[in-house]
């Protein structure tokens with residue numbers, strides 16, 4: 100469904116994307132995981148035709164994203180990181196105007212369906228400025244789905260939301276996948292990548308440093324982690340294939356160590372020596 104080959108993007112002298120390649124299958128939830136500034140938004144902007152790469156190619160549904168921007172726009176939906184809803188209009192009006200602009204047929208029925216789907220039908224007459232952050236994010240999602248896109252791009256969908264509201268949003272995103280849509284999301288939340296994504300690409304300083312299912316990525320460094328935080332708050336990690344090896348190692352040490360299952364943050368730390376969040 101999505102194919103990215105050797106993507107490079109500079110902003111002046113900053114190499115924001117440095118030779119990134121990956122493929123996403125139809126119906127997958129694919130996540131780009133990485134810290135702030137890793138280049139996630141830039142890749143989303145390239146794939147959604149908002150900016151052009153300096154090198155490389157990408158295709159969505161066989162269409163060249165750079166050459167066929169007009170066609171691409173017909174089958175993608177985008178939830179940008181920055182909220183671009185009209186705050187002075189109601190929930191319904193935001194949906195209606197967007198639908199009219201995009202010449203959506205059976206608009207009223209679709210608006211009702213989607214607002215019900217994201218739990219906002221009851222609030223359809225509320226001004227956007229009166230909605231909570233989580234509700235606004237759900238409205239952005241509903242609006243992006245109005246054109247019934249085959250591929251949905253979500254740039255940091257749950258940034259700034261508290262954990263409970265984040266989980267509600269994840270349920271909605273999982274339902275979207277069930278409608279046979281391909282979902283491309285970016286995140287710097289480990290939990291979000293693990294809870295939602297079929298496959299994850301780990302991005303660091305513009306480079307894709309690992310790619311695979313969350314469990315394969317964890318397996319690649321070792322499924323069990325021994326953790327130690329020194330007096331200065333510095334974290335040290337050792338990863339092991341088996342729980343027994345981890346216990347064996349911990350037993351030999353005098354230090355207060357924590358033994359736990361490896362998560363994607365550990366994978367990132369192992370590969371880069373840095374933390375994500």
Ligand SMILES: Nc1ncnc2c1ncn2[C@@H]1O[C@H](COP(=O)(O)OP(=O)(O)OP(=O)(O)O)[C@@H](O)[C@H]1O
Pocket residue numbers: 110111113114115133134135136137138139140141142255
């Ligand atoms: N318009 C721009 N002009 C100059 N530099 C930019 C621009 N947009 C991004 N950058 C730089 O490119 C790099 C990648 O930024 P990008 O926004 O793609 O990262 P990100 O992983 O999405 O992080 P965030 O979650 O903070 O948006 C960063 O060093 C950033 O400062």
